Amino acid sequence: xxxxxxxxxxxxxxxxxxxxxxxxxxxxxxxxxxxxxxxxxxxxxxxxxxxxxxxxxxxxxxxxxxxxxxxxxxxxxxxxxxxxxxxxxxxxxxxxxxxxxxxxxxxxxxxxxxxxxxxxxxxxxxxxxxxxxxxxxxxxxxxxxxxxxxxxxxxxxxxxxxxxxxxxxxxxxxxxxxxxxxxxxxxxxxxxxxxxxxxxxxxxxxxxxxxxxxxxxxxxxxxxxxxxxxxxxxxxxxxxxxxxxxxxxxxxxxxxxxxxxxxxxxxxxxxxxxxxxxxxxxxxxxxxxxxxxxxxxx
Numbered sequence: 662x663x664x665x666x667x668x669x670x671x672x673x674x675x676x677x678x679x680x681x682x683x684x685x686x687x688x689x690x691x692x693x694x695x696x697x698x699x700x701x702x703x704x705x706x707x708x709x710x711x712x713x714x715x716x717x718x719x720x721x722x723x724x725x726x727x728x729x730x731x732x733x734x735x736x737x738x739x740x741x742x743x744x745x746x747x748x749x750x751x752x753x754x755x756x757x758x759x760x761x762x763x764x765x766x767x768x769x770x771x772x773x774x775x776x777x778x779x780x781x782x783x784x785x786x787x788x789x790x791x792x793x794x795x796x797x798x799x800x801x802x803x804x805x806x807x808x809x810x811x812x813x814x815x816x817x818x819x820x821x822x823x824x825x826x827x828x829x830x831x832x833x834x835x836x837x838x839x840x841x842x843x844x845x846x847x848x849x850x851x852x853x854x855x856x857x858x859x860x861x862x863x864x865x866x867x868x869x870x871x872x873x874x875x876x877x878x879x880x881x882x883x884x885x886x887x888x889x890x891x892x893x894x895x896x897x898x899x900x901x902x903x904x905x906x907x908x909x910x911x912x913x914x915x916x917x918x919x920x921x922x923x924x925x926x927x928x929x930x931x932x933x934x935x936x937x938x939x940x941x942x943x944x945x946x947x948x949x950x951x952x953x954x955x956x957x958x959x
Contacts (some may be wrong), residue, residue, distance in 0.1 A: 722750040
C-alpha cells in the first residue's frame with residue numbers, strides 16, 4: 662500500500678481509535694467495481710474534526726499485494742484539486758479530485774459541488790459527486806459499462822445519547838435515517854437502561870433492560886426490505902471513559918434470506934474475493950452492510 666507520496670503506508674487501527682476518541686468523524690465506503698474481467702474493491706474514506714476535512718482512496722486489486730492508497734491528510738487539504746497516477750497489478754490507475762467548491766454543510770462527506778474519480782483502462786470505474794461533466798472532461802475517459810456497487814459502509818460517530826446515520830435501501834433509492842438512542846430510567850430497583858432504534862422516525866426495535874441484553878440481534882422489515890440488526894453496547898454500560906458500541910446493519914431484498922452465520926462470517930462472505938466475478942451481475946439483488954461505531958461521550 663502506498664500513500665500520496667508513493668511511500669509505504671499500512672493500516673493504523675490504534676491511530677484511528679485515537680482520532681475517533683478525540684471527536685473526529687470517519688466515514689469509509691467500499692465499492693465493488695469491475696476492471697476488465699476482474700472485480701476490485703475501492704475504499705473511499707472521509708474524515709472530519711472541528712476544523713478540517715481529509716480524504717483517502719484505497720484500491721485493492723485481485724491479488725493481496727496489489728494495493729494502493731492516495732491520501733489527502735487534513736494538513737494537506739489546501740490541495741483541493743489534483744490527480745495521482747500509479748501502476749497497480751500491471752494496470753495504470755489515475756485518481757482525480759476537485760473539492761475547491763465542495764459543500765459539506767457540517768457533515769463529514771461533501772454533499773455537492775465536487776467529484777472524485779478513479780480511472781483505469783480509459784474508463785471511469787468509480788465516480789462520486791455531482792460534477793460528473795467536469796470529471797469526464799478532466800479525465801477524458803468514458804464511463805464504465807458496469808456500474809460500481811456500494812457493498813459496505815463503516816462510520817465512526819460521536820454523541821451523548823442519540824446517534825444517527827443515513828442509508829439507502831436500494832442502489833438508486835432515496836436516503837433513510839436510522840437513529841439509535843439510549844436511555845436510563847430510574848426505577849424502584851435502581852437504574853434501568855433502554856435502547857430504541859428508529860427508521861425515518863418509526864420505532865423498529867425497543868430493547869428493554871439493556872444492561873442484560875447488551876449484545877443481541879433482531880430481524881425487521883421496512884418498506885419491503887429485510888434488515889438484520891446486530892448490536893454490542895457492552896462498553897457503553899460497563900467500561901469507563903469514552904467507549905464505543907458497534908452496530909452492524911445488513912440490508913437485503915425480500916427474496917434473499919438472511920444468513921444464519923455470525924456477523925463476521927456474513928460480512929466476509931459478502932465481500933468475497935476482489936478478483937472474483939461471481940455474483941457481479943447488474944441484475945443481482947441489492948445487499949449492503951453498515952458498520953456503525955457509536956462513540957458515547959460523557
